[in-house]
Amino acid sequence: MEGKGTALALGAMGITVILALSLITIAWKRTDIHDHMLGAVLGIILLGAALAGVFLFFTLPDNRRPVVFFLTFFVLLTLPGNVFMHARAYTSFSLNAYDLDAPGMPSPLLFLLPYIAVMALVFIRLSSWSMTFDPEPGSPPIPLQDLRQRLQTLNDGAQFPFTITPGKRPDEIIVDWKYADAAWLDLLRLHKITELTRLTIRLDESDHTARVREMQSQFGASAGVGGAGMSFYMQWGAITFYQTQRETLYGIQIENGRPVPKLSYSYTFDIREMRDPLLKLITANGWTFRCVTLPVKWLTG
Known part of the structure; x- marks a missing residue:
């Protein structure tokens, strides 16, 4: 843009x-x-x-x-x-x-x-x-099915931290990045955290626009001598302009139900690492990339 x-x-x-x-x-x-x-x-x-x-x-x-x-x-x-x-x-x-x-x-x-x-x-x-990105100049729009297949080919390489799966609709693509998934033990207390960002892309061939809705969720749980606790957070339909997150969790890490010799777990998240590859592929193939808050075309454009 x-x-x-x-x-x-x-x-x-x-x-x-x-x-x-x-x-x-x-x-x-x-x-x-x-x-x-x-x-x-x-x-x-x-x-x-x-x-x-x-x-x-x-x-x-x-x-x-x-x-x-x-x-x-x-x-x-x-x-x-x-x-x-x-x-x-x-x-x-x-x-x-x-x-x-x-x-x-x-x-x-x-x-x-x-x-x-x-x-x-x-x-x-x-x-x-x-948050609308126009097609690259001189790029004619390709058919919906061709764009859908090209998006799914991003799964073939290991350079992207997300996975792409077909949605329930023929014009829908689901992009998931589970950037935090850890269990650890500290001070005789067991912790579990899972964080996920999902982009739901709907391809509209009538105006060659990919409308993208964002969902973020976080699940946390802990249990120990002092009792147990659980938290859950979900945000649906927000438009994230910029978000960078880095965190390190300290404690004895648990993988596949067993302790492993790791005393810390670090994870990072940058919304641009998830959105930019999709944006570049979509606009390079003659389509408009648009982030929306609601799946209502007349309201969001």
């Missing part, structure tokens, strides 16, 4: 900075407004978002759409307070003129619910757009 989103990212950063400075100016000059410090708080939040956007802009030169997503979401999140402060500063608007509890006055939820609905729609749509 090299070069994509650069102009939009610069525009988003500029708008965010202008709004932030405007709110801080209101807080500084209009001390006669009862809620003037709200402008300072919102302005500082937006400036922080703009600084984070600048950091992402220069550290991720080939992928600037997340910058647009990040800043747009923060601007929309602070939009009610932004509009309120500007209305207080430059018009005669005042909530004191309205008795919100008076009979016949509409419920605040009448205005809040549409805003929440718009925010949810923008979040879902924009997050998918920010």
Whole structure:
């Protein structure tokens, strides 16, 4: 996605900075407004978002759409307070003129619910757009079955840490990476941990788009003299922009039910090691790679 989103990212950063400075100016000059410090708080939040956007802009030169997503979401999140402060500063608007509890006055939820609905729609749509990778220039799209077979050939080599299996549907591919699977004994307590990331890829030949949904799960259990415990965590439908994890577990390692002469177990996980090979293969064959939160085409694009 090299070069994509650069102009939009610069525009988003500029708008965010202008709004932030405007709110801080209101807080500084209009001390006669009862809620003037709200402008300072919102302005500082937006400036922080703009600084984070600048950091992402220069550290991720080939992928600037997340910058647009990040800043747009923060601007929309602070939009009610932004509009309120500007209305207080430059018009005669005042909530004191309205008795919100008076009979016949509409419920605040009448205005809040549409805003929440718009925010949810923008979040879902924009997050998918920010993680959309177009086909490589000059690459004609190949048939669905050919792409499916080429994806499964990634299993033939040992250079990738994941496995690829056919899904329940003819247009579905399942990619699994079990990056942590250990049992160990420390201080007379037995531990077990399993962590898995799964990508479900659905190939849509109507628009030559591979829609990717992510699932992460973690299972942990321990038992010993002090009792037993168990934990389970699952996250489905989130879009992970960047994730790197490294951990070392210390204790007597257990393999196939027996202790082995190993006093530690280390594992690493980088979402790019899982996603990038799939992304490159799909886009090199004329298809679009798109991460989605929901399997609903009209909502995620």
